[in-house]
Amino acid sequence: MRTVMMMAVLLAGAAPVAAETVAISAARMLDVDSGRISERPLVIAVDGRITAVGVQGALAVPAGARRIDLGNHTILPGLIDMHVHLTSDPTLSGMQALRYPNSFWTAIGVGMAKRTIEAGFTTVRNVGSAEFADIGLKLAIERGTIPGPRIVPATYSIGATGGHCDSNELPANYIFDRPGIADGPEGVRQKVRELHRRGAEVIKYCATGGVFSIGTSVGAQQYSQAEMNALVEEAHMLGLKVAAHAHGNDGIKAAIRAGVDTVEHVSFADAEAMEMAKKAGTWFSMDIYNDDYILAEGAANGVPEESLAKEREVGLKQRQTFQAAWKAGVKMAFGTDAGVYPHGDNARQFAKMVEWGMTPIDAIRAATIRAAEALGRSDVGQIAPGRHADIIAVAGDPTRDVTLLRDVKAVVKGGVVVKDAMGKVGR
Template identity: 35%
Template sequence: MRHRLLAAAVLSALALPASAADAPDKGSALHCGNLFDSRAGKLVGAHTLVVRDGKIAEVLAGRVEAPANATAIDLSGHTCMAGWTDLHVHLDGESNPQSYSEGFRLDDVDFAFRSVGYAEKTLLAGFTSVRDLGGTVTLHLRDAINQGLIKGPRIWAAGTAIATTGGHADPTNGYNTQLSHLLGPPGPTEGVVNSIDDARRAVRQRYKDGSDVIKITATGGVLSYAKSGDAPQFTVEEVKAIVDTAKDYGYRVAAHAHGEEGMYRAVAGGVTSIEHGTYMSERVMKLMKEKGTWYVPTITAGRFVADKAKIDGYFPDVVRPKAARIGAQIQDTAGRAYRNGVKIAFGTDMGVGPHGQNAKEFVYMVEAGMPAAYALQAATIRAAEVLGVDDQGVVEAGKRADIIAMPGDPLADIGNTMKVDFVMKDGVVYREPAR
């Protein structure tokens, strides 16, 4: 607890200098060479976007003269669209060969300092919102960003994920017997449950902690210090207890899942989304379509861990075969899910891979067989649906002024998503093209 308070103090100390957000808002007019309509999934030509008080005030066809005193921003060679949302990140860390020892050597304050840079990289890459699915300091990071103390995306934070004993999010995995006996078995407060009552208590603890969303680890995981990456780790009744309790607090539930049986139980239990979904079967896809469950593939993470598994010493021996076997399959699963009509939204699991490179997921989604427009919708309007919000994900009057732009046409070349050079969040410009 002391470390968490210190982490909060660190984030609060990193105050931003005075910016446009502190001055009277005279508004701005963005002259876009093209505009992606995420609701229709198509480009609709040149538009002028008038922004005031953090909201989109007008969306005008063509190049229209800026209102008096408004700041004109020339994006005539660019495609504009709603800011992107990455539904699966971990802003408090980034994979490296020392990751498994850092939890013993570093304090939450160290992770807090790192998270500041990761958050800014993510925002500047065009991701104005993220869903952070498990981290030690991201609840405080969220608050610091909301207070205007540091730069970063809008965060929906899960805080501590919910697991079973030995499950993917059990914080004591890999501890030796002496240390395990010293600390004692973790319980619902630490996010480890073994009964329906435990499941309810864990959700209520997340409410007490200030979480925005609930994450469960419905199966084993790739990077956890445990042998199985796909074994089921909750009963259907436990999942239902989590989902029902989450609804009491207005929460949605995201389920990490690689294995088929655990995935099926999570969908049957009513989760909002399946994350990763490596061994998704026809049976699971059918149930997901029946229940309206979303799929967040995180192809980027799969590609990253499969690549790093080839390097001696990057992962512990217990992790390396899982990374090689499971990581390589996610992209193929995503393609099959798309062809089968499963609803897909955008997520990367960044923190596994390098923050700021989130847009690689667009490229991998298109490689998997999804149209470029579908991939862009997955990170805009579809992501907003997963979050349960209606004030972002589209460029329309009255919505949040989360607007990004990139040179070229991302529908013709999805690689252009890696070239974002204009970022506006809540009407504040954080990045502009070089003049």
């Protein structure tokens, strides 16, 4: 107690730290809410948060402000990916991955975090990693030790014994820890509490089978309605949002009935499931790019034929479901499953979203204001007062050519330049 009191006295008497003011300028700015491009924007940020947005010459630059000039480029908010696995490397799939210790995958995550933010994704939701590695990455990034996006960590994905979130690659006589496994309503409640205690900020669970798990049908439901109800109720009581991995229609509907916040993949949802989602306000997060990569490179990367066969079953159907869900008015957020394909290529999905029904601005909104809404966060997703000064720059108008987002020229996170492909942008 004496130590705490002494610390309080010292802090109370400490001189205040001067706030850093930054002025960010560019040729153009995309307002993702209205979809309009404005000329000669000026963004003022103090201690990493935006305080004012205006026009150069009309909005005053505070005295002593550090300048970041993004030149003849278009700025827009830092992008958000709702479904990544930073501690995964798609070139080491299947049995190849078992050659490496857990510490290797944490180290991999450092490099993948850097690739991700340099691709313009300043916020990600990491929906599953072993050894609580996403917590470690988050803390190291926040301390400034390593570069990377803001991370909303799930820690382990929760799954049923023998299901998609279990480890079924080896024969059953091999005994090892499976920290994400929980069965029964009380079991899943306890697992949610444990992951929350360990730092999870979102709960992700496997409602159905999946493509990359061994011995599971891709669409088969793997948790009962009672188990899903208990899991979601417990997470929401703790203030956590819930993401459900679900390909199959029955599992999708059960997840929506349970009250999940987002459904991931959503490959085989029918019209009734879409209406349920609309009524409940459930978000769909659909990874419709990675089929191209998996089928082209998966075999060489070690993906077993069992999984490739399931991907061939899922790929086209998932894209058709995406198109139908968008037309039906389901809320859609941008999620790629990066880690199943190379990190840093997240923006390749924008073109697929446009190909399958969205306009470019709608696809961009899915990765900015819509994703922020799905996360329940008002501090990211827009260039607006009160938000983090997370800003990216591209050459041209991404509302006309969404593929421009695959070539981000500069990234600013919290008012600090973390990527500059143009040369010196600050002065």
